[in-house]
Amino acid sequence: MEFTVSRADLVRELNLSQGVVEKKTTIPILSNVLVEADGDRIHLTATDLELGIRCSCAAKVKKSGAGTIPARRLLDYVRLLPEGDVQIKVGDNNWANINSGRSKTRIAGMSRDSFPELPEMPAVLAEIPIGVLAGMISKTVFAISSEESRFTLNGALLVLRKGGLVMVATDGHRLAMIESTDELPGVNAAYRALLPRKAMLEIQKLAGDSAPDALLQFSGDENHLFFKLGDRLLLSRKLTGNFPDYERVLPKEQPNSISVSREEFKASIERVSQFSDERSRAVRVRVGDGEIKVHSSVSETGESEESIPADYKGPAVEIGFNAQYLLEFLRAINDDQASFLFKDAHSAGELRPSGEKAASYRYVIMPMRI
Numbered sequence: 001m002e003f004t005v006s007r008a009d010l011v012r013e014l015n016l017s018q019g020v021v022e023k024k025t026t027i028p029i030l031s032n033v034l035v036e037a038d039g040d041r042i043h044l045t046a047t048d049l050e051l052g053i054r055c056s057c058a059a060k061v062k063k064s065g066a067g068t069i070p071a072r073r074l075l076d077y078v079r080l081l082p083e084g085d086v087q088i089k090v091g092d093n094n095w096a097n098i099n100s101g102r103s104k105t106r107i108a109g110m111s112r113d114s115f116p117e118l119p120e121m122p123a124v125l126a127e128i129p130i131g132v133l134a135g136m137i138s139k140t141v142f143a144i145s146s147e148e149s150r151f152t153l154n155g156a157l158l159v160l161r162k163g164g165l166v167m168v169a170t171d172g173h174r175l176a177m178i179e180s181t182d183e184l185p186g187v188n189a190a191y192r193a194l195l196p197r198k199a200m201l202e203i204q205k206l207a208g209d210s211a212p213d214a215l216l217q218f219s220g221d222e223n224h225l226f227f228k229l230g231d232r233l234l235l236s237r238k239l240t241g242n243f244p245d246y247e248r249v250l251p252k253e254q255p256n257s258i259s260v261s262r263e264e265f266k267a268s269i270e271r272v273s274q275f276s277d278e279r280s281r282a283v284r285v286r287v288g289d290g291e292i293k294v295h296s297s298v299s300e301t302g303e304s305e306e307s308i309p310a311d312y313k314g315p316a317v318e319i320g321f322n323a324q325y326l327l328e329f330l331r332a333i334n335d336d337q338a339s340f341l342f343k344d345a346h347s348a349g350e351l352r353p354s355g356e357k358a359a360s361y362r363y364v365i366m367p368m369r370i
Contacts, residue, residue, distance in 0.1 A: 001065025002089040003037045007081050007100065009057040012209070014075040016232065017046035019202050020053045021071040032068035034115045035090070037061045045118065046071060051198055052118045054233040063089075066112045069096045073107060121226040121233060124217045125191060126160050126184045130203075130229055131212025136167040137200045139178045139361055142328040144197045145171035152241035155196040160218070162187050168246045174325050174365040175249050181360070193225055194239035202234055203227060249364060251350055254341035258312035259354055260292055262338040266330040268306040272296045273323035275304045282370050283323045285340075288316045292340070296323070319345045320370035326351070329363045 014033065022030035025048070034045040042059040046052065067090035077098070078086060087099040094109040137156075145153035150172070159166040164181040206216075206229050217228040220238070227234040269283060276283055276296040286293040292310045297303030319342065329351045330338060337354035351363040 001035070001037050001067055002063040002087075003042055003059045003061045004085050004087045005042060005057065005059040007078060007084055007086050009059075010086060011075065011079050013044050013055045013057050014071065014078065016055055016205060016209075017044055017053055017071055018075065019198070019205060020046045020048055020051050022048035023072070029068060029110055029114050029116075031070055031072070032110055032115070033071040033074065034066065034068050034112055035088070036066040036112075038064045045115075047116055047118060049116065050196065050237050051202065052235045053202065054118065056231045065090065067094060067096065067109050068112050068115050069107055069109045077105060077107070118235060119221065119224055121217075121228060121235070122219050122221050124186070124219050124228075126187045126218045127215040128165065128184065128218055129182065129212065130207045130210050130214045130216045132165070132180050132182060133216060134204050134207035136165065136178045136180060137204055139332045140167050140169040140176040141197060141200050142332070143169040143171060143174050143176040143363075147171070152194060152239060152243055155194045155239045156200060157243040157246070158193050158195045160184060160187050160191040161189075168243070170244060170246065170249070173322070174363065175246060176329070177246060177250065177362050177364075179360045191220070192243075193220055194241070194243060195225060196236055196239055199225070199227075199234065199236035202236075206232060206234060249348075250362060251341070251343065251348055251364065254343055254350055256287075256312075256314045256317070256343065257339055257341045258287055258292060258310050258314075259337050259339050260308055260310040262330055262333065262335055262353075264308045265292070265294075265338060266327060268294045268308055269323050269326055269330070272304045272306055273327075275302050276323055280368065280370075281323045282320050282368050283326075284318055284320055284370060285326075286316070286318045287312060287314075287340075287342075289313060317342065317345050319349060320368035321349070321365060322368060325365050329365075333361070 017033050036043040041056045043056040045054045081100045089097045096107045096109050098105045140156050156169040166179045168177045219226040225236050272294045284295040291307050293307045295305040333353040335353040339352045339354050341350040348364050
């Protein structure tokens with residue numbers, strides 16, 4: 001195999017593979033990227049057996065073929081080369097010879113024969129604007145459980161239906177749900193799948209390099225989910241198991257509601273939580289006429305309290321919450337105002353953005369005993 005490719009193009013596509021390549025592995029080939037040259041393009045493939053990515057870029061192919069090269073070493077080296085063309089030649093001994101300007105380098109590769117074959121993408125189920133999907137991920141991914149023992153909660157539930165998309169994530173202490181009412185052409189029946197957290201982060205990477213209205217083709221088979229954007233294909237194993245019935249968790253009745261400046265509320269929690277317990281991260285939220293107070297104290301280090309003007313007339317209530325859980329929601333929205341809905345000090349509270357689409361994004365958070 002021998003080809004010449006633009007350094008910038010190669011670095012861009014190699015960057016996409018880095019989140020997929022297995023860094024600590026007992027299977028050495030998974031640390032490599034598969035490079036295939038054919039026609040006027042090269043194709044790059046990386047996988048950790050749970051996640052896979054295929055991408056490509058234009059190249060002048062002198063000799064078709066394939067080989068695998070250590071992904072991290074190749075990227076780290078090529079990104080340090082000056083702008084211009086890079087010539088790569090992989091011989092029968094699997095060594096990659098890389099020439100650029102006055103630089104000549106050899107990297108030990110491995111035979112492509114031991115590189116895993118990735119499944120082919122089945123028929124497309126839906127086309128989703130990448131900006132919509134990435135926006136939904138940014139509003140739910142932080143609520144995914146980090147406990148590996150809670151396997152079905154290590155990702156988000158994705159529901160496709162004729163009237164749009166729903167994404168839900170929970171770790172048992174809070175739940176984030178967002179709904180998009182954009183019509184999805186071709187979707188006639190509901191489709192549900194559990195999308196792993198790592199795949200969600202890679203979709204956000206794809207979105208960062210694309211126009212928000214670019215259409216992502218979505219599909220799935222018995223074991224995998226497929227996301228195709230232009231020449232780039234991301235595939236992920238589905239999580240197995242039954243996701244909790246999230247509709248039962250969503251509060252049916254929240255008689256009390258308070259509207260507060262998102263930025264002021266966020267900044268107050270950030271300051272006050274400096275005096276919260278490092279393990280529980282607990283803060284007290286006190287709601288009263290015309291204001292909301294945030295208080296925290298640790299006997300050994302000190303205490304802090306701040307008051308924020310708020311639009312509220314109702315019973316005075318004090319509720320304990322994990323400060324980090326509150327902050328992750330407030331950082332995920334861009335609205336000037338945030339709404340806090342609650343029933344009493346012992347029931348789940350709910351945060352929403354203020355505005356026309358408030359009902360489409362709901363964040364339910366369990367109270368804490370302090």
